[in-house]
Amino acid sequence: MTPVSIHSPHGRPPLRTVQVLGGGTAATSAHVRSLAEGLVARGVRVTVCAPTETEHTHDFTGVGAEHVHAPRSSDPGSVSALRAACADADLVHAHGLHASFRTALALGGRHTPLVVTWHDRAHAEGARAHVLRLMERRVVRAATVVLGTTSALVDRARRTGARDARLAAVALPGPRTAPRTEDPDGARLKLLAELGATGRPLLLAAGALERHRGHHTLLDATHGWRRLEPQPLVAVAGEGSLRGELQRRITDEDLPVRLVGERDDVADLLRAADLALLPSRREGRPVLAQQALHARVPLVAADTGGIPELVGDAAELVPYRNARALADAVVRLLGDPARRDELRARGARQAAGWPTEDEAVAQVLSVYDELTRPRPLP
Incomplete structure (x- = not known):
């Protein structure tokens, strides 16, 4: 992956993003790690808000990101931790429904652009299904852009009220360890x-x-x-x-x-x-x-x-x-x-024909560039 700086023109400071991950599946966590690595290599400041055990497994700090512990729960303490982590972010990117819901609560009243990626559809039966639909509605209305990993998820976001829903370029991250040399x-x-x-x-x-x-x-x-x-x-x-x-x-x-x-x-x-x-x-x-x-x-x-x-x-x-x-x-x-x-x-x-990790990072950077305004010098 070739590092490319994303400094703003006229000496403005680099973009600061917060990636919010509520634990999620191993695939989602691996995607966030790949994304963080690609963004850092291009000069973006990245903070990953995720449970500590997810950091231990995926080592976001190992690719140059900052890690902030963010519990999976939606209790006031968890939302407050997210609010503090996002305080000076230029843009926040949340992954998965539950992480996106907590992020929407944390950003309530702020004008920070929020990008949401839906990697899969949350599922439940009975009363819980109704709760999930309400959460989906809250998230898509708070999001500036919703990225869906499949066309069906993009369509669902639009039906639920998303202002802007697009197909995400998501790559299969490569192995983190060297291939085996044995026969x-x-x-x-x-x-x-x-x-x-x-x-x-x-x-x-x-x-x-x-x-x-x-x-x-x-x-x-x-x-x-x-x-x-x-x-x-x-x-x-x-x-x-x-x-x-x-x-x-x-x-x-x-x-x-x-x-x-x-x-x-x-x-x-x-x-x-x-x-x-x-x-x-x-x-x-x-x-x-x-x-x-x-x-x-x-x-x-x-x-x-x-x-x-x-x-x-x-x-x-x-x-x-x-x-x-x-x-x-x-x-x-x-x-x-x-x-x-x-x-x-x-x-x-x-x-x-599937997207590469470079292409996935490039798409996200394009969305970030579109949503962020020039930042004044400190």
């Missing part, structure tokens, strides 16, 4: 042995073990390929509230599935896999889908949310919650090497 074939065989998948197809799913991720549909689908020889194994990377429930099903039904917990080597697991599976709903730009296409691993995904827009014709798309369709797609692909090769080639072409 890739040896590493793959080692991982397959660890998982118990030596000599059998490995199918990889990744994501929090929560209801909307579609893991029960995935377990249902495994009945459709249990009679294959050799029998495929599904590895599920992630943790969450459904672990006990899912593990009981795996044990009681003797399913060819392993819950492998939180992993920091998902990219390696993916390279060892024959197929990637994404049965989830409400996805914006799911990291697993992006990683799979970049790694040339055939993907089977639910035809929902932002997934079709993201992958185009480079994946097998099946109806959400349709276990039979998911199973049929997996069996069909495992038996059709030519189709797998076709998806690998299409995936590489599709991924080549």
Whole structure:
């Protein structure tokens, strides 16, 4: 990434931005880190307001940003901390609905431009769903610009009352560590042995073990390929509230599935896999889908949310919650090497058209420049 200064003309001080992150998903946090790194490299002063544990994981200060602890809650203390952090900001950029809602409260009455990025749609049932709609309305009316990571999110922001809603350029951040130098074939065989998948197809799913991720549909689908020889194994990377429930099903039904917990080597697991599976709903730009296409691993995904827009014709798309369709797609692909090769080639072409980290930073800087006025000399 080539550093480019964004000093204002006539010696004015550099832009000062505050990025607000309420914890968020790992993908959202990684995006904010990438954005902070790119902005700092271009001479922008960046403060990241996020929970301390998120700073420990993503190291915003390591790329030159300042970190301010901001709890996830919307209590008065949290809002006051945000208000103080944003006091002398030229522009504030909040990521996700909950962080954006707290930021809107903190900026109430100020004329500081507020940019909001919606990375995914918040979801709830019953009374909680009504609360989320009210929060969405409050946020889009406070925001100067809403950036949505999918066309559906942009449309939703406009329907909710956004004055200015645009499609965000969001990139898949590159790895923070150097690539491994060991023999890739040896590493793959080692991982397959660890998982118990030596000599059998490995199918990889990744994501929090929560209801909307579609893991029960995935377990249902495994009945459709249990009679294959050799029998495929599904590895599920992630943790969450459904672990006990899912593990009981795996044990009681003797399913060819392993819950492998939180992993920091998902990219390696993916390279060892024959197929990637994404049965989830409400996805914006799911990291697993992006990683799979970049790694040339055939993907089977639910035809929902932002997934079709993201992958185009480079994946097998099946109806959400349709276990039979998911199973049929997996069996069909495992038996059709030519189709797998076709998806690998299409995936590489599709991924080549996605925004880069540089392009994502450039878009954000363009929005910032548009919204900020010249600042007087101190």
